[in-house]
Amino acid sequence: MTDRQASRFIDDGRLYAPAALRNRAGLIDMLRDVLPQSGQVLEIASGTGEHAVAFAAAFPRVVFHPSEPNATCRASIEAWIAATGVGNVLPPLALDATDEIWTAELVDAILCINLLHLAAAPIAAVMRGAAATLKPGGSLVTYGLFTPELTAAIVAAATQNGLTPRPAVPMPDHHQALIFRLAR
Ligand SMILES: C[S@@+](CC[C@H](N)C(=O)[O-])C[C@H]1O[C@@H](n2cnc3c(N)ncnc32)[C@H](O)[C@@H]1O
Structure with a gap:
């Protein structure tokens, strides 16, 4: 997260990204067709x-486990949890996607929003990591601003790891949601 993408909100550590405010309603609508009624x-x-x-x-029976490699972002996540008082968000993990092991327990779904179109x-x-961390099914x-070439690379890497693509979901501002399911 760069300074251009997020700026200090108020003095409790919360960061505010204008794009996150703009796209969250569309993301929630899309997730209604994907997330389980309850789970992790x-x-x-x-x-x-x-x-x-x-x-x-939006999904009060689902437990969300955020994660971030950046310590300032993790502090912001903790500040947002405290400020909103939501009871179904766990403290953030210090997780880098390149880590060998992501979590001790398998989860029902994984969200990867605005990461895969970054250069690195x-x-x-x-x-x-996703294939190793998801429960069967x-x-x-x-989600991101995916070019056709990037979409093909994402689908190829997913398929190599046993993740089956579902139909892509077009999102506002030329973004896309690419959704995959681990075989049962
Ligand atoms: C563009 S921001 C998106 C943040 C959030 N998902 C959103 O849409 O508002 C990209 C985030 O990816 C994180 N990041 C960068 N490299 C990463 C990696 N290898 N593993 C996990 N997160 C990474 C950055 O710290 C940054 O917070």
Whole structure:
């Protein structure tokens, strides 16, 4: 998360990303067709934490586990959890997508929002980690500004790791949600 993408909100550590405010309603609508009624959802590259608390409010029976390699972002996520008082968001994990092991327990779904179109984004690592961390039948949701070439690379890496693509979901501002399911 760069300074251009997020700026200090108020003095409690919360960061605010204008894009996260703009896209969260569309993301929630899309997730209604994907997330289970209840269960555990891991979010990688959570950024400010605004998505995690908004998703938690929209899906109150789902437990969200945000994660971030950046310590300032993790502090922001904790501040958003405290400020909103949501009870179904766990404290953020210090997780980098290239880590060998992501979580101790398997999860029902994984969210990867606005990571894979970054220049340094580790597509292969995300797909390997997601396949190792999802329960059988679980879903990986990726979202971003994907070119056709990037979409093909994401789908190829997912398929190599046993993740089956569902139809892509067009999103506002030329973004896309690419959703995959781990075989049962
Ligand atoms: C563009 S921001 C998106 C944040 C949030 N998902 C959103 O949409 O508002 C990208 C985030 O990816 C994180 N990031 C960068 N490299 C990463 C990696 N290898 N593994 C996990 N997160 C990473 C950054 O720290 C940053 O917070």
